[in-house]
Amino acid sequence: MVVDARKDHDVIAEIEGRSAAEIADSLRALIERGRLRPGDALPPVRTLAEQLGVNRNTAVAAYRQLGASGLVVTRGRAGTRVAGAAPVAQEGFAADTALRDIGTGNPDAARIPDPSRALLGIARRPVLYGEPVIDPGLEQWAAEWMHHDLPAGLPLRLTVTSGAGDAVERLLAQALTRDDAVALEDPCFLTSIHTVRIGGYRPVAVPVDEQGMTVAGLRAALEQGVRAVICTPRAQNPTGASLSAERAAELRAVLAEHPYVLVIEDDHYSLLSQRPFHSLIGPEHRRWALVRSVSKFLGPDMCLAVTASDPETAERLAMRLTPGTTWVSHLLQRLVHALAIDPEVAAGIRAAGAHYAARNRTFAELLTAQGLPTEPGDGLNVWVALGAPARAVVEQLMRRGWLARPGDEFALAGGAPPERLRLTVHELDDEELRRLASDLAASVRAAREASGAAEPVRLAEVG
Known part of the structure; x- marks a missing residue:
């Protein structure tokens, strides 16, 4: 790929401003007009500060504002570049998949109260x-x-x-x-x-x-x-x-x-x-x-x-x-x-909460028996520690018919991605829970072996 260095220099020369907000607005305008495109490198902080005659911290603050807005990404020694249109993780079902989706975060539709009767009584003035x-x-x-x-x-x-x-x-x-x-x-x-x-x-x-x-x-x-x-x-x-x-x-x-x-x-x-x-x-x-x-x-x-x-x-x-x-x-x-004030609905909500807790607890016990100690916690999901790269485990699960959600989608810190999965399992029956636990154990073992782990986890067989 041939880079037009003169064109890049001309674009960088268009950056202006004395405050962090003014510099960020100038860069935002260049990005919006297409003068700076996804993947383009921005000048190093020191270079930009010298070019504009501002303090280095002012340039840092400008890049930080753009980063918080998702317009640029900072990659350490690789510098700061204009961000592309990266997909954003969302809750809910994955579209167009033949796999069993266990990453939805959804409540059980069968346990959501039917509003039909209540609707008849609310249409007043x-x-x-x-x-x-x-x-x-x-x-x-x-x-x-x-x-x-x-x-x-x-x-x-x-x-x-x-x-x-x-x-x-x-x-x-x-x-x-x-x-x-x-x-x-x-x-x-x-x-x-x-x-x-x-x-x-x-x-x-x-x-x-x-x-x-x-x-x-x-x-x-x-x-x-x-x-x-x-x-x-x-x-x-x-x-x-x-x-x-x-x-x-x-x-x-x-x-x-x-x-x-x-x-x-x-x-x-x-x-x-x-x-x-x-x-x-x-x-x-x-x-x-x-x-x-x-x-x-x-x-x-x-x-x-x-x-x-x-x-x-x-x-x-x-x-x-x-x-x-x-x-x-x-x-x-x-x-x-x-x-909310219907006693039958209130009873159904209590039953739903107990159901979610019971299914998550059963699954946690199955995983623990497999050599993956898991606490069920509270809520609609189970947070599973893997001892293996989460993305690799997700790929292994896909081969076995499951679509899972890796923990790094929920991570904020800049450290290593958490070796975790967040799984929504409360709609699975007992046999499906056993099969998922077995498949997850096998997926962890395969992922660890593929990553070259010195001591692969010893996982029990499901009886």
Whole structure:
């Protein structure tokens, strides 16, 4: 390939600006106009700083802003290059596959309540401009739901949004500006990764262990100046970890020194969870929000979440949800309320939560018997440690008829990809679970042998 060095030099000469934002905007314009194309190299930081007569840190900040927006990628000694249109991992079924999909992250469609009966009773008078954005019935039910799990006497207001992702995006937008740092769990929920990336914020990874977000990780993130923390208090996706009472108390003690850092708790699994709720939000914390969506127990198409937050945060959210623009349909709110207060539906939700836990526990026991020790955790998925490269194991599983999701899709940190799979297995029957456990054991063995592992894992045979 012949490179026109003079053309490249001409493009680089078009970069201008004195501040990080101005430099980033200049580069963004060159990318948008096609003057810089995917794969093109940007000048080294020192070269760009000298060319523009700015401090080296200003050039670093400009590249960091572009990186947070997904427009450029930094590859160490290979430099910084314009990013291509890389595919973004999403939850849900894989399209056009003949394989058995065990990476969906979906609830069981058969265990989502039938809304037909409730729909007949919600079509009352129409709602017009200027009316309250929260339906009174839903507000009363949600207030009791939220108050039950938050510190007594903590002042709060409710907001209704189009799902948890919508709530988190609006919460960050009303509190942060581009390139602000946000603490995210690592590994992390896909929607949170996308929300932070699209908003142009800077993710700071906080490791997760079996008790949830780590204290040392949160402390380190706060020392790096994060302005918001997003935490999953139970059924963390993808790991299934839930905060213990002790861990939550330790995290609250750390956050007590940072009362104005926005703490967002995404309790996505809520009514399905088999674990108690322990909050990071202390009684004196000033900026906080607890978000609970209904998608896991009423279905992903029921795009509604309730957010309880401090009055100032609620006021800012309300300005983004004014009637006539983006308030959530009152028909949808009434439907959620009608289902939530139906005793038969409530019993079905409890049964669904118990079902997911039982299937995950059975699968974890099968894997443990195979020499792959696994804890079921909480939630819709099982987080499986492999002791082998995840992508290689996924390829081996595909040969055996399974489509799995590798753990590196959920990773934030720049270290080695986690040797993990996140599997959704609750719709498999007992025989299918046994076959998957056997196939996964064989796939791990094959992947380890192919990678040249000195001591291949000894895996038991399934009886």
